[in-house]
Amino acid sequence: MKLFTRYLRINLMVTLLIFVLASLAFYFLLWYVTIHQVDEDLKIEQREIQFYVKKFNRPPEPLNVKDQSVSFEVSAITKAYRKFSTIPSPNKSQTEEFREISFTILVNGQWLLFKVSKSMETVQNLNRSIILISLVTIITILLVSLLINRWQMRRLWKPFYGTLDNIEKFRLGEKGALHFEKSSIVEFELLNSRIDQFIREAEKEYFLLKEFTENASHELQTPLSIVRSTLDVLIQDENISESQSHSLQTAYSAIQKMSKLNQSLLLLNKIENGQFTETQIFDFKTLVEQKMADWQELWQGRNLKIHSSLHSTQINMNEQLAEILLNNLFSNAARHSAEGGSVFLKLDEQVFEISNTANNGALDPGKLFIRFSKAGQITDQHGLGLSIIKQIARVSNKIVSYHYKDDRHFFSIRF
């Protein structure tokens, strides 16, 4: 649930409750006040009648007008007595109630019970109007506040969503710092500055780590050179025995692997450093065919059958990276095919797909593109080929994916 929805829900419920309670209280207060008012009027009537009785020593004439009636009768109660009550309209056609005062007066030694009743139509009407106006006001206030909230909230939360958007687009290590919109709201400014600080720290760490990898790789180049050159010189010795030459061969292989690994690390670093940003539009098919020619020999050597269906497709990316990408994909296909298997190449407007008959079942897609995770059991693989593929796809805005179907590994690059 959105924060705003939840807030609105609580807000609305409490507001409604308060308004309902307040309206009830208001209604009863109003009722009490108006009844009191009518009672005061009736008391005045009582005083007038008492005054009249005192003056003339006889009860006044009973009076019956539309909204007031005065009547008297011989009272059963023989003492001073006064009572207020609300009674239905004596006139059956009228719905409004009457307020009645009954009191006793001693006239010529006889207790008379007077009843004066007053219509409450006017006050009831007034009450009704007041309640109606109150209700309309309440509903209007609620609706308007709802609208204002909705509009205001959207406006107020804009910087927050802007920040979220920014973070989503942000990639660690990519050029272009995070840019937050200035906000006059303290909380958002705080959030932005904290995120900014956090990212700066992370970025610093990231660059340090990257620099370390880069420097380590560069520093390794020279000792690697020395070892390799030493071997190159060493094998010139004419007295090397056969077993020594096997040892030398092992050393060569290890050095070869190490320098390849190092080169791949450097390449990854360069891709991440954005050193291949220049892109050009070219026909991917031409490049694929060129690479196929390069690899043909190796594929033939492993008795791999190549099936290709290629359509001219113009793509926009760095050509050098495209070449590295294909080399890695082809090398990967060759490595994970059984001897005598098949490699399928498909290229159309949307996607380049390379698949090959598997020699070892499906690869784990979760670990596939992670550095140094050996998808298969093949030790020649240095574990960086697929992360290079992934990095190239990432910087070139292509989507690389893997799936396994019908005993075949499928790698596809979506343009």
Add this chain to the structure above:
Amino acid sequence: MKVLIVEDEKALSELISTYLSTEQYVCEIAYDFSSAMKKIAHYDYACIILDINLPGGSGLNILKELKARKKTEGVLIISARNSLDDKLMGLNSGADDYLIKPFHLPELAARVSAIIRRKSFEGNNILTFEELELDVLSKTVYVNGVMIDLTRKEYDLLLYFISNKNKVISKDAIAEHLWGDNMDIADSYDFIYTHIKNLRKKLISSGVKDYVKSIYGMGYKFSS
């Protein structure tokens, strides 16, 4: 022919010197910027092998100095930095070739000999070894005036052998020369064998002596 090696890593410069020093080349070594500058001021070389990162200055400044002195030495840059920018900068500053560490010494020797060939035999593009004649421009091979039909890889292989004559070249060095970084070396051993077998067959059937010797499956040696 004199070759100057400018490389601050003593072990590496000595190894290069050891490998290159044959009847063909005499090597001198400079370990830092100033001694390199002194040497180029006083002597002429057929080729200079130049590291970019030197104590005391950049190898690129040595290149500029060579230009300023209108010297015609061929320059091969060796660098640990495999970056296109460095490469372009080096080549634009007048270097003839660029090699990235870690390299194989036979590769270095082949590059040096190619540079020297280009510099010193201007107009003459024929490289000879015994009865073999290689036209490096048209990439063709003749024996006693008769052309031998070689594939591109076989020609590359032959040229590589001749540039490293009398040396044992490891299979790794050959593989990297023929296929570059693209493929796993282990995959390509079989192909090296096939290419060498075909090359030998073609040379022998054209009446060339068999100069290729296999050294315990570790590498090959081309010698008369």
